[in-house]
Amino acid sequence: MLITICIGSSCHLKGSRNVIQGLERKIKEEQLSSKIELNGSFCTGECEKGVCVKIDDELFSVSPETVDTFFTEEVLGRLN
Ligand code: FES
Known part of the structure; x- marks a missing residue:
């Protein structure tokens, strides 16, 4: 599974670093x-x-506060 996190400036300001961590x-x-x-990506125009x-090509909106829930629901959900 490929997870791509935007590290463009807008997403960076919203905490992409913390999301990656x-x-x-x-x-x-x-x-x-x-x-x-x-994987990191530059701005995808959906700031x-x-x-x-993105999980493969599906887009999600994640914040440092929701990253755990995102992981459990979307990532683990797809692997199981
Ligand atoms: S900076 Fe992430 S979509 Fe624009």
């Missing part, structure tokens, strides 16, 4: 590093939805 932490906790690849995170 949150995802890295969850991946480590769940020992899923062989199954999940994290109002930031922080923009």
